[in-house]
Amino acid sequence: MLTEAEKEVLRVRLRRIGGQINGIEKMLDEGRYCVDILQQVTAARAALNKVALLILESHAKSCLVAAVQQDRANEAIDELMDFLDKFTR
Amino acid sequence: MLTEAEKEVLRVRLRRIGGQINGIEKMLDEGRYCVDILQQVTAARAALNKVALLILESHAKSCLVAAVQQDRANEAIDELMDFLDKFTR
Amino acid sequence: MLTEAEKEVLRVRLRRIGGQINGIEKMLDEGRYCVDILQQVTAARAALNKVALLILESHAKSCLVAAVQQDRANEAIDELMDFLDKFTR
Amino acid sequence: MLTEAEKEVLRVRLRRIGGQINGIEKMLDEGRYCVDILQQVTAARAALNKVALLILESHAKSCLVAAVQQDRANEAIDELMDFLDKFTR
Structure with missing residues (x-):
């Protein structure tokens, strides 16, 4: 929990x-260089990875511990x- | 390009x-089960992966080809x- | 444990x-097509991923449970x- | 090529x-701590990742360039x- x-x-x-995702769309609209856009997508993906971890x-320290008990x-x-x-x- | x-x-x-990200926040607000939220985060990450690919x-078929030429x-x-x-x- | x-x-x-790794080296020696070799490397990496999981x-079901207790x-x-x-x- | x-x-x-893989098996035989073994598996996986890159x-700088030409x-x-x-x- x-x-x-x-x-x-x-x-x-x-x-x-969410802001990063909007920023990526803005880069598309501005015709920014592909590799620069790719770096922003990679950064957003890493941020999502961190949210998952x-x-x-939190799940391990609450639900999993409770399940063991x-x-x-x-x-x-x-x-x-x-x-x-x-x-x- | x-x-x-x-x-x-x-x-x-x-x-x-962006909608998936908002949906994840809603799941937090609703106190949804962690593992269900984690699955949504994984799905959003996969979708970002696809955007990058x-x-x-497109970059390979345009900028890289031009660079070779x-x-x-x-x-x-x-x-x-x-x-x-x-x-x- | x-x-x-x-x-x-x-x-x-x-x-x-280990056999897959040796097989990849053999593919190099035989001058096999790069993308075929890359697929074998990806397969070996997935197999390593599975070993880790x-x-x-096992660690979670033994050491982690003991730690909780x-x-x-x-x-x-x-x-x-x-x-x-x-x-x- | x-x-x-x-x-x-x-x-x-x-x-x-290959040596890392053998080393991991030796760690199993020696009953080494799971998390230490996991770190070695992660290192071997990163090394495989580098081989693929x-x-x-090499493929991009040879076969792909030739294909463009x-x-x-x-x-x-x-x-x-x-x-x-x-x-x-």
């Missing part, structure tokens, strides 16, 4: 990424591994 | 990604490899 | 990856997140 | 990766994009 403070950090990051950490560790870890399998391809 | 048609395709994709393809192939390929080194880490 | 059975599964996978799963959850999760930060770049 | 010199550089890198660069640019770039689509997922 994400705390309100964690959610606020994520909201700020998500809005910044922050959510993952309630003897549901394997079920929770299997769920996490399914996600990581897709996320790390 | 991106053609106007290519730009339009990219604009549509970028706005869809579309720009890369003007005997500047290595310079253009070095620039591309710099980008790919960061993009594929 | 990896069980002996888990280690055996990993040994088989690692030897297969198997080790990660011994009230060292955050320390163990921080360690895991450090790894994931590098692994998912 | 890879030059003999490029092949030699790649052979050295591939043998080093070196082959890609023979008016087969789009065909060669489409082939490259197919590879990059799989490689960057």
Whole structure:
């Protein structure tokens, strides 16, 4: 479960990424050089990666810990591994 | 150089990604389960990846081809490899 | 802690990856087409990715669970997140 | 087409990766800590990534340039994009 403070950090990051996405569209409109645009897309992707890791950490420290304490560790870890399998391809 | 048609395709994709980003923030506000949110972040990241590949393809078929024809192939390929080194880490 | 059975599964996978690496070198010697060689390198990288996920799963189901039970959850999760930060770049 | 010199550089890198793979198996046998093993797997994966980029660069500077000069640019770039689509997922 994400705390309100964690959610606020994520909201700020998500809005910044939204701004990056708008910025990329502006670069298209301005006819900017492709490689410069590609670097901005890479930066936005890295920022999204970081959002995922922050959510993952919060999930591990709350839901996963709770699952271990309630003897549901394997079920929770299997769920996490399914996600990581897709996320790390 | 991106053609106007290519730009339009990219604009549509970028706005869809913007919508995904807003959707992720809504999931935070609704207190949705972390792993469900993580799947949406992964989807948005994959969509950004596709935007990069579309720009890369257009760049290769225009700027890189022009560079080869003007005997500047290595310079253009070095620039591309710099980008790919960061993009594929 | 990896069980002996888990280690055996990993040994088989690692030897297969070793075989893939040797196969790639043979393709170089035979002057095979670059893109065909690149596909083999991508396959070996995916196989390595899978080895990492198997080790990660075993670690989570043993060491991480033990850490939670011994009230060292955050320390163990921080360690895991450090790894994931590098692994998912 | 890879030059003999490029092949030699790649052979050295591939043998080093083979050594890393053997080293990982030894860590399993020695019962080393999972996270330490994971770091070695990540390092081997990064080394494989570098091998792919070196082959890609050589391919671009030889086969792709030749394709442009023979008016087969789009065909060669489409082939490259197919590879990059799989490689960057």
